Amino acid sequence: MTDADPYMNLEVLKRSRKIREGDIFVMKMQQAGYIHGRVISTDASGFGDGGEILIYIYAPVSPAELPIPTLRREDLLVPP
Numbered sequence: 001m002t003d004a005d006p007y008m009n010l011e012v013l014k015r016s017r018k019i020r021e022g023d024i025f026v027m028k029m030q031q032a033g034y035i036h037g038r039v040i041s042t043d044a045s046g047f048g049d050g051g052e053i054l055i056y057i058y059a060p061v062s063p064a065e066l067p068i069p070t071l072r073r074e075d076l077l078v079p080p
Helices: none
Strands: 024-029 033-044 052-057
Touching: none
Parallel strands: none
Antiparallel strands: 024 033, 033 052
C-alpha cells in the first residue's frame, strides 16, 4: 500500500497493531531508502496533560526494511 502525497517524502508501508512502548517501526522515504524509529513512551506529557506518543527517529538510511540496524541514541535524527 502506498499513500503518495506530493508534499510528503514518506510512504505508508503497512499499518500495524496497537502502539506499545519499545515498538520498532520503519518508514520509507521516497527515492531515498528506509529509516527506523522506536516508540519511547505512549503517555508522554511534553505539550499537555499526557497521552502523547514520544518516538525516536534514527538518522541512518537503509536500502531495505530488514535487517533493522543497531538503533543507538547517538544516531538520532533530531536529538532531544
